Amino acid sequence: MGRQDYIGLCVFFAVVLTIPFLITNDYYISVLVFAAFNCLACIGLSLLLGYAGQISIGHAAFVGVGAYASGYLTVEMGWSPWMAMGAGVVLVVLIALLIGVPALRLKGHYLAMATFGFGTILYIVAVAAVDFTGGPAGLSDIPAISLFGLVLDTDKRFFYFSWAIVGIGLYFGLNLIHSRVGRGLRAIHGSEDAAESVGVDTPFYKIQIFVLSAVYSSIAGSLYAYYVNYIDPGPFSMMHSVLLLTMVAVGGMHKVWGAVIGAILLSLLPEFLSFLTESFQAVGLEYNEDYNTLIHGSILLLIMLFLPEGLIDGLGRLAGGVGGMINIKRHQDSAGT
Template identity: 45%
Template sequence: MNKKDRWAFVGMGLLIAVFPGVALNVKCISHYVDVMVFAGIFSLVSLGLCMLMGYAGQVSMAQAAFFGIGAYSSGILTSRLGWNPWMAMPAGAGVAALVAWIIGVPALRLKGHYLAMATLGFGVIVHIILGEEVKWTGGPSGMVDIPGLQIAGWKLTSEVAWYYMIWSVVFMALLFCLHVIYSRVGRGLRAIHEEEMAAESMGVPTACYKVQIFVFSAILSAIAGSFYTHYVTCLNPGSFNLMWSIRFVLMVMVGGTQSLWGAILGAVLLTFAGNEWLQIFSDFEILVYGAMLLCAALFLPGGLASLVPKVIGVFRNSLTHLCKR
């Protein structure tokens, strides 16, 4: 972690810590705490995807499938088999990791378009399975009555409690990711992104790193899925379809593929967009998403995070200008 990241980390921590205090006292935005819980859950997914897209340079259209695997593992294990949710969560993550490994080893030999199509196909297969295995998943009508979470006998019922819990998990994940990208592994990953052949000839175990980061992103998605299940306490396959995979990619694209901070920013912005601001479009929000994705890819390939240094630069220039006068 460098100095900038440390300051950003502290700054974001403070913002996140005071947010419920502000939001709950202003009537018209008091439900934003609830939205922020979802934003936290989706941030976990987008952090993993950002590592995969921005640092390893591989695209995955199957994040919603891993999210779904985590969610349904938790749902089935707790409500059908009576497991403790905290046991079901690592179990779900384990299942997702295993599936990601099985898919990842052959898929990551593929590049670019092929990998995108392979993960796309895999995501659709998982979605079909979730809809068809009625005995376990409840089929298209989904599952209800999934228990919530308990910490040391204390039930997490209020939104504020959930908010602080989920964002502390996000911060832990972020800390971990930041350490990874400034480590040997992270440098190797960036080398793969730049030029895979060159990276390999310099002794970076490219195949191994790509699979590892794919599995890591799947685990983060599955954990996010578990939290999602226990927060909403009901599930249906509609939350894990192709559109959601595209949304996760959009979160990373909007925030900036090369920045973990951007991934969180993108997740928060798009969650607010999806849950709040785009509600007036109802079904046609899909058009807005398409337009956003297109604009992000065409005009802002670095995402919003790439604007931050520019804005700071302009600010600094005008400041020095003012001081000189």
């Protein structure tokens, strides 16, 4: 029953523990902290997209709600960061129910557009509701969060904190997949008719997973606010929703691990490209953040055209094909032995 997944989780924690010993540069640590936020949101999105088969192109909006709830409640109302994060979760649950109950009755393109439209509405509100969000100027002086009396105001501390939360998110996610509820969700993805024929209450399951994945995003948003101490509407635009979708698709939609790998890879990509710039300076090629949109779009397209199951599956098949000896079965995790 998915033992590989839990071995993977142990490896994950081991890697997280050792990284700050290997990477001492604070800048790179901070890049990895941002990767953690994306990772958390992507794990949630992958549960919705890859397991339940329901698309959302509005998830950045949930990240935004979490971030703004944390920002507003701590700065303007003086709440403690933990309380504000909790309130953000509650708010996101309510919003996800409000939008999810009608939206999840829709399928395919309609659901995609509905979530897209909803995300855009929240973005417009973030820009226009100056009294609450500070408008385009945003909210600043958001306090840092502390844990057991320890203020998490250094990159390294926040690195451990954020990745520990990703680990917890992964643990919950993995448990869920290998459970009655997880099978119900995967059944809905496989055949909604068949799932209903054995008694899976599909509307209820879809809304549950939609809300859960929104909660993952909300927590990612709150963490972002406490780390950066400043928020504006920019990072919660539709482009970020598409980026989250890209991350999940790149790693592999049908595995939570795909979301983790995809989120890390795409979060590190800009750094990698800037690094490459140095090598290509001679030929006049220079990486510039403006290229990100084009690059992300191209990656998403290439993956969808050539590796629709994502990198994990693609590399697995490649290894299986080349190695022959290395027998990597698809859906090995669910072999149920």
